[in-house]
Amino acid sequence: MAVHSPAPLGTHLILDLWGLDPDLDADRVRKVMREAALQAGATILHDNFHDFDGRDGQPGGFTGVLVLAESHMSIHTWPEADYAAIDIFTCGESAQPHRACEFLVRRFGARTHTLKILSRGAGTIEGAPEHDNHPAREAGLCPVPS
């Protein structure tokens, strides 16, 4: 049986944005996401972005992922719903994912947003499923008080 840490191994911010800046394009989304990763103190290993075709005269959305030495960040946008789903998943003591969160809300010009925080990898083989000490936490709005 492996030895486990009761402390979470990763911090996963689930950020939902509504009312984005209408002038966003794929290049800007990529630049803002990369800058957000740096704001969080993360190291970008790789990125990949796709710009989807729209339908019925509507603009298409973007999908983008950053692979980080500290885990990953992702964005998916639905222009028809004025919505973007962002994930900021980091591990290690030096990463500051909340900084990325604040930066993204500001730079994407979001009119409003919600934030959930998940602690990933807390618990043990024996204890995790039966007793989840780290359920999703509604964190309200950025900036998140420390």
Next chain:
Amino acid sequence: MAVHSPAPLGTHLILDLWGLDPDLDADRVRKVMREAALQAGATILHDNFHDFDGRDGQPGGFTGVLVLAESHMSIHTWPEADYAAIDIFTCGESAQPHRACEFLVRRFGARTHTLKILSRGAGTIEGAPEHDNHPAREAGLCPVPS
């Protein structure tokens, strides 16, 4: 003001695995993740995997991301904690993310796991932050009853 759908735009499965098959290597993790995406009916646009060096004689972990036409999947492993954090984020009516979930639990030989389900993009600009109809849901173990 844009028109919004009250229905969720994306389904996000948060899958935590403990007690993995000790013989996993980077190639196998990549193959299993890709096959899981296909099981979910998703289209893989891109993938990127990293194999991290270990410390103090311990094996390092893996990080891998699949960019999908239907959003993304990711995995981060911590061999020292016998743990892997997996995300399966899909949109669209044809994707079946629970199939990927079941497949991964089985193929990674996980001794136990937890699953949370997030509905992403439900609500509207006006309604989302104040009234979250779609909090994280503890879904118990795979396979998830339909």
